[in-house]
Amino acid sequence: MLLNVKFQFAQLQLTSSNFVVRMRTAEIRATLIESYKCSELMMNTRRRIQMLQPNEEEVIESKVRRSTSWWKQLRTVTQRSFLNMSRDIGYYLLRIIFYVVVSITIGIIFFHIGTDSNSILARGKCVSFIYGFMICLSCGGLPFFIEELKLFQVERSKGHYGEAAFVLANIISSFPFLLVISLFCGVIIYFMVQFHPGATNLAFFCINLFCCLSVAETCIMTVASVVPNVLMGIGTGTGVLIFMMMPSQIFRRLPDIPKFFWRYPMSYLSFTTWAMQVQ
Known part of the structure; x- marks a missing residue:
């Protein structure tokens, strides 16, 4: 025990x-x-x-990028962007219809105004309406571009392609649609309004309209890359386009515009000013 x-x-x-x-x-x-x-x-x-x-x-990221060449990245992104623009009816197809309808409306309102001295005021109003109202329709593509921008940010973080390929792909893929809009609208307005005759004048009018639409689309793309959502993008994009139209000759003659800020330098920076002058 x-x-x-x-x-x-x-x-x-x-x-x-x-x-x-x-x-x-x-x-x-x-x-x-x-x-x-x-x-x-x-x-x-x-x-x-x-x-x-x-x-x-x-x-x-560099290893992933080296696996595919830059030209192949550009070609792939361009093909995909063009396919999205073709399939999505709201991206360009619906806007083409709106542009054509607006062009027919302009042609009806200013039908055969002539080229004599008595129609100078009417022709000025017609040109102002073309480069003032039609450019604002470029804001319609902003929601779709914001969606593409979100996809680009995801793919960019994974190293699939860079900013240069994305920007150039969007420019190349949107070129045919802007060309179609310029040709359709230019031909309709030119023959219905009856501007100065000649193939050179028609080609110049279509090229001028194409350049204005391209610059407006670029402004909208720039706004889309800065703003956080669609509503702010539409408001900001419309404001930028209107701000560009203010110092042009749409509302007042260039000598009557205030010199400080509006004439120097805004009238020289505004693309609508140059479009109105050359037209």
Whole structure:
């Protein structure tokens, strides 16, 4: 009986000593961890990790980009963008219909105004209506371009292609649609309004309209890359186009525009000013 009691007492002492050792080990480990968290060594390690992480991402991105040539990226993005513009009726197809309807309306209102001196005022109003109202229809493509921009940001983060390929692809893919709009509207307005006769005058009018629409589309694309949502984009894009039209000769003659800011430099920066002058 006495031997059992001694054996149990010795076992209890051994268990308590092991528990104390484990407690001391846990305390030492916790103390070391806390000391490391507050040490300068950990701060330097974190700083080194943050410095190395972007470099690793750039290496991965460069490897992905090297796998395909830049021309192949441009061709692929252009084909996809053109396919989206062709399939989505609201991107360009619906706007082509609106442009044609507006052109027919202009032709009906200013039907055969002539080219004599008595029709100078009517021709000026007609040209102002063309380069004033029709350019504002460019805002219709902003929601679709914002969707493409979101897709570009995702694919750009994965390193599929860069900004230059995206911008050039959108310019190339939208070129046929803008050319169709310029030709259709230019021919309808030219023959219904009866501007100065001649193939050269017709070609000049279509080219002038094409350049104005291209610059307006560029302004809308620039606004879409800055604003966060569609509603702000439509409002801002319309405001930018109207702001560009203010110093032109749509509303007042160039000598009557105030010299400060509006004539110098805004009248020289506005694309509608040059379109009105050359027309």
